[in-house]
Structures are given as structure tokens and as C-alpha cells.
Amino acid sequence: MANTGTKGDKVFQAIVFAAALSIILIVAAVIAVMYQSAVPSMERFGIGFLFGREWKPAQEEFGALPFIFGTVTSSVIALILSIPISLGIAIFLVEQAPKKIARPIAFMVELLAAIPSVVYGLWGIFVLAPLIREYIGPFLQASLGFLPLFQGRITGIGMLTAGIILALMITPIITSVVRDVLEAVPHTQREAALALGATKWETTMIVLGNAASGIAGAVVLGLGRAVGETMAVTMVIGNSPQIAASLFEPANTIASLLAANFAEATDEIYMSALIEIGLVLFLVTFMVNAFAKLLIMSVARKTNSAKHA
Amino acid sequence: MTTKTINSIDRRRVVNMIMTSLTAVCAVFAIAVLVAILGYIGVRGISSLSIEFLTDTPKPVGEGGGIGNSILGSAIMTLLAAFLGLPVGIAAGVYLAEFGRNWFGNTVRFVADTLIGVPSIIIGIFVYTLVVLPMGRQSGFAGGLALAIIMIPIVARTTEEMISLVPNSMREGALALGAPQWRVTWNIVLPAAASGIATGAMLAIARVTGETAPLLFTALNSRFYNYYLDQPMSSLTVQIYNYATGPFEVEHAMAWAATLLLVGLILVINILVRFFTRKKF
Structure with missing residues (x-):
């Protein structure tokens, strides 16, 4: 808006500018404060910190690899399970369901995103974990038990449970972004495909192809959420710093390591190591989110220029 | 063929x-x-919900007890977060919508969106090193501050969106009548966008009411009714976490009852917001 040159304008602008600046300052402060606290650990363990396999605070031995492994594996399981379901829901809502049905269903999917993490954790402990112990686990073992992934004892608490809970939690997020992306694809493309005799599904595939980078953005955004998800994972993953082949074994992630151990880290080097691994998590999620945003923005730009062309 | x-x-x-x-x-x-x-x-x-459960403080296992202090703690910290976070978030949103069509605005937008996706436990660690360590103990203030930081980027982005919906002709009309720019924003644009900003604020409040991770080491927990912001404070979410991961059946039942309360509240806010905004958007 144009400046009218009065004194009030300058004051007002300065106030709202300061508020906007504070968002950047918060992020800068988070990085600065965490970096400063992580320095003792960085100096002592160097880059080997990220590749160490042993985590024994009592012996001052800190290796982050089990947690990086657990974070990556649980997130990958979540994505594998969530991507087809999220795409299916989004396609159903945008391409198939009549508005009258689509709206309430879309709202219900959004409600899934409003449920707090700790509640997913509670549900995971008392509903999902027994379900995996009694039914899903034995079934997987009977059908795919020749793979090392599905061998060993099934307690219901472990990597697989964490992955499934994460999948449920990121599905509404991926769905909602894919919906926006599909809605941004110009209607003329669908009409053109249908006019050429394509079936509804073939038309959908063409729409998906045009929205590909936006869908990729949605998936990366879901990945970012899965990587940083804390409480629900902490409650069902078993919090054991090991790298096991079996998905039934307990594991740990960076976020749940922090949630479960930060309060009891009394000596300086232990806390410093925890903050260093937290800084890694922060930087990774920040970059993943930035990448997702770039991908999603590229779709918005493309469809805008298509509209103007 | x-x-x-x-x-x-x-x-x-x-x-x-x-x-x-x-x-x-x-x-x-x-x-x-x-x-x-x-x-x-x-x-x-x-099955575990009762007046006693809603008003009592935690007692040793088997003697009943309730979550009254956790409800109070959650309310205090959420209000504190709203008090600290809403003005900053809304002001930032005003900047983005009214003056933010430049590289700085784009940077703020980008950073805000990525900050929204940063795990909330990181904010907990940040506030721990910034507030809890110097103060020497966990406190309701630290918890509320962590929640406020989580709210700011969310509120900023929804506020921006709502203000952008206000038609430009309203701004032009007011400017043409000789109003200075800040009066246009304050007396014309903000009132026009008020209900939208309010719903965005409600959703942000619902979101932070359900946060656990940033409270774990900032507010910690407490077994008593506590009205002082410089003391550790209980919250519904941390209490649910403790009860759920505890070994006792009675505690699990209390975790479910507390969850019913928490989720009920969050769903009611979401459904009300949906109901009131349906006509507009």
C-alpha cells in the first residue's frame, strides 16, 4: 500500500516490520543458540559423531548413527504406506466425488491432522501395538517371513508400529497438498483428454503427470513431518538405540531420543551431544521443508503462467 | 482386428x-x-470421566485423583502463548499482506513456512537453553513462550491470507477520503478481516493446546495446582504422556479420559471454525 507520508505511517510500518523480522530472528536465534551449545560435542567427537554406532552416555560415548537410521527407516516406511493412500484420497476428492460428498470427507481427513501427536501415541500403544502383535505381525511373518525384515519376535512395539503411526499422521498432510495441486491443474486439460475418448482414469493419469512436481512437493512435505514427528513415535518405537534388520525390533529416532532423554541429561557433554543431534534434525527438516516449498511453488507458477498465456 | x-x-x-x-x-x-x-x-x-477427575490433583496410584491442575496449567500456558504470540503473528501477517510484496516479504514468508514444519521439540530445546537454564528451573512461562513461538508463523500466514481477501477498493476508498495509511489498515482492513483472523487464531490455539514435545522440558509437570508462572506447570498433554507410558492400568484409564477432554476441545474448535467460515470461503 502506498505511503501517505504521515508520522503515524512510519511508526505503524516500523511495528509490523519488526514483527515480520522477528520470524527470521527466531530461526536465526534457534540456529545460533543450538550451535553454541553443540560446540563442546562437535569439538570432542568431530564428524565421527554422525557415524558412531554406540550410544552409551554413562561412558561418554556418543554415536548418532542408530538414531539417524531409525529416523530414515521409520519415515521411509511411513511414505511407502502413505503415498498411495494419500494420492487415492486426493484423486477421489478432486476428480471423482461430487462436491456434496467431497466436502465432508475432506473435512474429516483434515480432522485427522488436528488430532495431537500424543493422542496418536496413546492409540498406538493400546490399539495398534496389540493389533500388530496379534494379527498384522504374524500375518507378515507367515507370508514374507523369508525376508530378514519380518523375522524375530513380535512385541508390537518397534519400527513397524512407528512407521504405521507416522503413515496415519502424514496422510492428511500429503492429501491436503495434493488436493490443492490437483485443483490448480486447469480444467481444460481434463476436458481435452475426455474429448479425445480417454476414460476417467486415463484423464486422471494425465492430470497427475502435469501435477507431478507439486505431488513430489507434497510427498517431501510429508517426509519433513515424519522425520520430525516426536511424541507418537517415542511412545511406540521402543526407544532402543540399535540398528536391526527386522522391522519388529525396537529402534529409536532423533526426535524421540530427545523427548525421552533430554530432561535427564545433566552433565555438559551429554547435553551438548543431544543438542548437536537436535541441530542435525533442525537443519534436515528445515531443508526438507524448503525443498518441498520450492517444488509446490513451481507448480503454482507454471499453472499461473499457463493461465496468462 | x-x-x-x-x-x-x-x-x-x-x-x-x-x-x-x-x-x-x-x-x-x-x-x-x-x-x-x-x-x-x-x-x-x-468411563473414567467424573467431576472429581476433572477437579482433583494427581494422587498415588489406586487412590483416585484427577487432572484439575493439568487443565489449569494447559489453560494458563495456552493463554500466555496467545497473549505473546497472537500480537506478533497478526502484526507480521499485516506486514506480509500490506507491505510484503518485496524480497524481504518473500524471505519472511519462506522462513515462516519452513518454521511451521520444524519439529516442535526443537523449539522446546531452544527455550530450554534460552530460559530454563538461566532461570535454573522449569516454568510455566518457559512452556508458554515455547508455545507462542510455535504460534507466531502459523498466525502470521493465516492473517496474511485473510487480509489479502479484503478488496483493494476498500483501501482506495479510505485513502481517497484522506485517511493516512495506518488508519486504513487499523480502522478499515483489520475490522473487515477480523473474523477470518479470529478463526485463524482459534485454529492456532487448538494446535498448541495439543502440543506435548515443547512442554516436556520447559514446563515439565507438577502434581499441584500452580498459579505461578515461574514454577513448573502441569499440562494435559504431558500428563497424558506420563499416564500412557506408566505401568498401571488405572493410569491408562486416566490417560484415555484426559484424552477425551483434550480431543473433544480441539474437535469442537475445529468444527465451530468450519461452521462459521463455511459461508465466506
Whole structure:
């Protein structure tokens, strides 16, 4: 808006500018404060910190690899399970369901995103974990038990449970972004495909192809959420710093390591190591989110220029 | 040749039918999950809910007790977060909508969006090193501050969106009548966008009410009614976490009851917001 040159304008602008600046300052402060606290650990363990396999605070031995492994594996399981379901829901809502049905269903999917993490954790402990112990686990073992992934004892608490809970939690997020992306694809493309005799599904595939980078953005955004998800994972993953082949074994992630151990880290080097691994998590999620945003923005730009062309 | 064409059309029809029904199955699955979660919370939670449970403080296992202090703590910290976070978030949103069409605005937008996706436990660690360590103890203030930091980027982005919906002709009209720019924003644009900003604020409040991770080491927990911001403070979410991960059946039941309360509140806010905004958007 144009400046009218009065004194009030300058004051007002300065106030709202300061508020906007504070968002950047918060992020800068988070990085600065965490970096400063992580320095003792960085100096002592160097880059080997990220590749160490042993985590024994009592012996001052800190290796982050089990947690990086657990974070990556649980997130990958979540994505594998969530991507087809999220795409299916989004396609159903945008391409198939009549508005009258689509709206309430879309709202219900959004409600899934409003449920707090700790509640997913509670549900995971008392509903999902027994379900995996009694039914899903034995079934997987009977059908795919020749793979090392599905061998060993099934307690219901472990990597697989964490992955499934994460999948449920990121599905509404991926769905909602894919919906926006599909809605941004110009209607003329669908009409053109249908006019050429394509079936509804073939038309959908063409729409998906045009929205590909936006869908990729949605998936990366879901990945970012899965990587940083804390409480629900902490409650069902078993919090054991090991790298096991079996998905039934307990594991740990960076976020749940922090949630479960930060309060009891009394000596300086232990806390410093925890903050260093937290800084890694922060930087990774920040970059993943930035990448997702770039991908999603590229779709918005493309469809805008298509509209103007 | 003709039969081949017919076959291929049949095949395409079948593929079409299978795939379109599969997408419907996905939607049904999502609803089933929602019903399974909410239904389970309702069934398990309702049996432990009582006046005593809602007002009492925690007692040793087997002697009853309740979550009154946790409800109070959650309310205090959420209000504190709203008090600290809403003005900053709304002001930042005003900047983005009214003055933010430049590189600085784009940077703030980008940083805000990425900050929204940063795990909330990181904010907990940040506030721990910034406030808890110097103060020497966990406190309700630290918890509220962590929640406020989480709120700011969310509120900023929804506020921006709502203000952008205000038609430009309203601004031009006011400016043409000689109003200075800040009066246009304060007396014309903000009132016009008020209900939208309020719903965004409500959603942000609902979101932070459900946060656990940033409170774990900032507010910690407490077994007593606590009205002082410089003391450790209980919250519904941390209490649910402690009860759920504890070994006792009685505590698990209390976790479900507290969850019923928490989820009920969050759902009511979400449904009300939906109900009131349906006409506009």
C-alpha cells in the first residue's frame, strides 16, 4: 500500500516490520543458540559423531548413527504406506466425488491432522501395538517371513508400529497438498483428454503427470513431518538405540531420543551431544521443508503462467 | 482386428473401474481410521470421566485423583502463548499482506513456512537453553513462550491470507477520503478481516493446546495446582504422556479420559471454525 507520508505511517510500518523480522530472528536465534551449545560435542567427537554406532552416555560415548537410521527407516516406511493412500484420497476428492460428498470427507481427513501427536501415541500403544502383535505381525511373518525384515519376535512395539503411526499422521498432510495441486491443474486439460475418448482414469493419469512436481512437493512435505514427528513415535518405537534388520525390533529416532532423554541429561557433554543431534534434525527438516516449498511453488507458477498465456 | 479393439476398450473400462473404486476405498479407509481413533477415545475415556477427575490433583496410584491442575496449567500456558504470540503473528501477517510484496516479504514468508514444519521439540530445546537454564528451573512461562513461538508463523500466514481477501477498493476508498495509511489498515482492513483472523487464531490455539514435545522440558509437570508462572506447570498433554507410558492400568484409564477432554476441545474448535467460515470461503 502506498505511503501517505504521515508520522503515524512510519511508526505503524516500523511495528509490523519488526514483527515480520522477528520470524527470521527466531530461526536465526534457534540456529545460533543450538550451535553454541553443540560446540563442546562437535569439538570432542568431530564428524565421527554422525557415524558412531554406540550410544552409551554413562561412558561418554556418543554415536548418532542408530538414531539417524531409525529416523530414515521409520519415515521411509511411513511414505511407502502413505503415498498411495494419500494420492487415492486426493484423486477421489478432486476428480471423482461430487462436491456434496467431497466436502465432508475432506473435512474429516483434515480432522485427522488436528488430532495431537500424543493422542496418536496413546492409540498406538493400546490399539495398534496389540493389533500388530496379534494379527498384522504374524500375518507378515507367515507370508514374507523369508525376508530378514519380518523375522524375530513380535512385541508390537518397534519400527513397524512407528512407521504405521507416522503413515496415519502424514496422510492428511500429503492429501491436503495434493488436493490443492490437483485443483490448480486447469480444467481444460481434463476436458481435452475426455474429448479425445480417454476414460476417467486415463484423464486422471494425465492430470497427475502435469501435477507431478507439486505431488513430489507434497510427498517431501510429508517426509519433513515424519522425520520430525516426536511424541507418537517415542511412545511406540521402543526407544532402543540399535540398528536391526527386522522391522519388529525396537529402534529409536532423533526426535524421540530427545523427548525421552533430554530432561535427564545433566552433565555438559551429554547435553551438548543431544543438542548437536537436535541441530542435525533442525537443519534436515528445515531443508526438507524448503525443498518441498520450492517444488509446490513451481507448480503454482507454471499453472499461473499457463493461465496468462 | 475388431475383436482386439473391443478387448482393449474392455480392458480400459475395467482398469478405469478398478482404479476409481480403489480411490474410493482410500477415502473410506481414512474415515475408518478417524472413526476408529475417535470411537476408541470416546468408549475408553467416558468411563473414567467424573467431576472429581476433572477437579482433583494427581494422587498415588489406586487412590483416585484427577487432572484439575493439568487443565489449569494447559489453560494458563495456552493463554500466555496467545497473549505473546497472537500480537506478533497478526502484526507480521499485516506486514506480509500490506507491505510484503518485496524480497524481504518473500524471505519472511519462506522462513515462516519452513518454521511451521520444524519439529516442535526443537523449539522446546531452544527455550530450554534460552530460559530454563538461566532461570535454573522449569516454568510455566518457559512452556508458554515455547508455545507462542510455535504460534507466531502459523498466525502470521493465516492473517496474511485473510487480509489479502479484503478488496483493494476498500483501501482506495479510505485513502481517497484522506485517511493516512495506518488508519486504513487499523480502522478499515483489520475490522473487515477480523473474523477470518479470529478463526485463524482459534485454529492456532487448538494446535498448541495439543502440543506435548515443547512442554516436556520447559514446563515439565507438577502434581499441584500452580498459579505461578515461574514454577513448573502441569499440562494435559504431558500428563497424558506420563499416564500412557506408566505401568498401571488405572493410569491408562486416566490417560484415555484426559484424552477425551483434550480431543473433544480441539474437535469442537475445529468444527465451530468450519461452521462459521463455511459461508465466506
